[in-house]
Amino acid sequence: MSRLTALRQSLGFSVDEVALVSEVSKEEIRRIEHDPEQLSDELAGRLSRIYGQDVLDALDDLDTGDAGADFGSPMATLLKANAEVLDATSRFAISEAVWIARRIRQIRQRWDEPSGWDDIRRFRSNPDYSHPRNGNARQLARIVRERLDLGQGPIASVQSDVLAPLRILVLCVSMPEGPDGQAFAEPDIGGVVLLNVASSANRSVFGRRVTLAHELAHLLFDRSRMRDMSEFCQFEARDRRSAASERESIERRARAFAVVLLAPFESVRDEWQRRARESKTRRVRALMTTFGLGYDATRWHLHNIEPRLLDRFETLPGRVDPAAPGRWEAADPIPCVSDGRLEAVPVVCRGALLETLREAWSRGVISEQVIREELGISMGRWATLRPAVLAGREARRWLPSSARSD
Numbered sequence: 344m345s346r347l348t349a350l351r352q353s354l355g356f357s358v359d360e361v362a363l364v365s366e367v368s369k370e371e372i373r374r375i376e377h378d379p380e381q382l383s384d385e386l387a388g389r390l391s392r393i394y395g396q397d398v399l400d401a402l403d404d405l406d407t408g409d410a411g412a413d414f415g416s417p418m419a420t421l422l423k424a425n426a427e428v429l430d431a432t433s434r435f436a437i438s439e440a441v442w443i444a445r446r447i448r449q450i451r452q453r454w455d456e457p458s459g460w461d462d463i464r465r466f467r468s469n470p471d472y473s474h475p476r477n478g479n480a481r482q483l484a485r486i487v488r489e490r491l492d493l494g495q496g497p498i499a500s501v502q503s504d505v506l507a508p509l510r511i512l513v514l515c516v517s518m519p520e521g522p523d524g525q526a527f528a529e530p531d532i533g534g535v536v537l538l539n540v541a542s543s544a545n546r547s548v549f550g551r552r553v554t555l556a557h558e559l560a561h562l563l564f565d566r567s568r569m570r571d572m573s574e575f576c577q578f579e580a581r582d583r584r585s586a587a588s589e590r591e592s593i594e595r596r597a598r599a600f601a602v603v604l605l606a607p608f609e610s611v612r613d614e615w616q617r618r619a620r621e622s623k624t625r626r627v628r629a630l631m632t633t634f635g636l637g638y639d640a641t642r643w644h645l646h647n648i649e650p651r652l653l654d655r656f657e658t659l660p661g662r663v664d665p666a667a668p669g670r671w672e673a674a675d676p677i678p679c680v681s682d683g684r685l686e687a688v689p690v691v692c693r694g695a696l697l698e699t700l701r702e703a704w705s706r707g708v709i710s711e712q713v714i715r716e717e718l719g720i721s722m723g724r725w726a727t728l729r730p731a732v733l734a735g736r737e738a739r740r741w742l743p744s745s746a747r748s749d
Contacts, residue, residue, distance in 0.1 A: 347376040360431040395441035433518035440514045444535045459510025459533035466563040480599035500674035501555045515679035517541045526558040534562045549637035556601035606634035684731035
């Protein structure tokens, strides 16, 4: 088996899939896999983006016998774990996001910004953590709030107040049939959360906040039982049934962690009791708008505060479903949403990559040509898009948002 074939297969991609997304014939893919010396720089760059890593570097690692050359880790784990549930387009979207994350870190290293791996890794050893069934979501959320000095009140912005201090990148991907989010961590990249902008839950800022907090739980607390501390899908379980049970336990705890991180139980209980004289509808809406929670997350809290109240919620008109206040939309926007001038730029290239390129350009460490190439903008369109790309801050528009979060 050739080196390029091994790389492709390690990621679970077929020749047909690679040919389709790379716009290169199947015969050409087979030819360069048979003889990697025929790989052009242009195609190497294209395949690097598809495979999420520098193809030439990966091949050099094998040539030099680098024992650390593990194709696709952690991306291979991520893609293979989702091979049965995600179509090829979605899996390629994930691999491209991994490539974007690598490029962001490489550019930021030019001004000595750390990857954030050490910030994430310090959560690995936690004496209060029992994995996974007995993991105390409330205690884990308390640890995060204490270490980030968040107090007990509402979190104004998950992206700015929680993820940014840990240097966790948030990248947008579009997976129509995929989950709300994915997450992975690697020493040279740090932590990355992939936000699925095709998910209906993430169109709501309330749902988006829960997704980001949910993936944070995986990054901080679900690495130690996974292979190589990479992605969170390959479990140390003896059979498929126990693996499925363990996976559901992890997901259940991550959901609970997200809710109690955004809204500590004691704070929600105090707010609920403080409004005891108001109608149930007004009290529920007040909790949602105060803590930035969706309806279902608020119900979860209230079930723990007053278990017998749950059934009576079914009679509340309209499922208490107001639009999210503008302050929440402004605090946790969809990172890739921009004005219409940048619609030609791929979704995954907006947000963190665009901001990094602007910062690097303002520091004088990259040229406009590098920006154009990283964003995939042709020479013909650069003159038109240049003002928007190099703007001081990317203009953003807010999508309509409901309060429901599944």
